[in-house]
Amino acid sequence: QVQLAESGGGLVQPGGSLRLSCEASGRDSRFNVMGWFRHFPGKEREFVAVVSWSGEMTYYADSVKGRFTISRDNAKNTVFLQMNSLESEDTAVYYCAAGPTFRLSGDYAEKDFTSWGQGTQVTVSP
Numbered sequence: 001q002v003q004l005a006e007s008g009g010g011l012v013q014p015g016g017s018l019r020l021s022c023e024a025s026g027r028d029s030r031f032n033v034m035g036w037f038r039h040f041p042g043k044e045r046e047f048v049a050v051v052s053w054s055g056e057m058t059y060y061a062d063s064v065k066g067r068f069t070i071s072r073d074n075a076k077n078t079v080f081l082q083m084n085s086l087e088s089e090d091t092a093v094y095y096c097a098a099g100p101t102f103r104l105s106g107d108y109a110e111k112d113f114t115s116w117g118q119g120t121q122v123t124v125s126p
Helices: none
Strands: 002-007 010-012 018-026 033-039 046-052 058-060 068-073 078-083 092-099 120-124
Touching: 002 092, 018 033, 018 092, 018 120, 033 068, 033 078, 046 068, 046 078, 058 068
Parallel strands: 010 120
Antiparallel strands: 002 018, 018 078, 033 046, 033 092, 046 058, 068 078, 092 120
């Protein structure tokens, strides 16, 4: 069984930055796609970004494009989300996810992923 463990969440002021990390462990922890979703209270989880196995291909939701950067270090089985120019609207619980198939077309849905982390809270407030 695979475990995903997020870290790096916290409180930051508007305009600030945070870097989230997600480490995969356990059997078969190689995934062709790893990504991040976020959950706002009262809504379904929202797609944020994904990265391919090689790390060479990435895809972002329009809401974060140009502000967030996703990357991965396969030697450490870890994916990162660098979040810059944070806004209060980015306040959410951020979840790491891993799945079998990477594609460049269309936003991802929860059903595209087979493993999930427990989430880490990101709060953007003065």
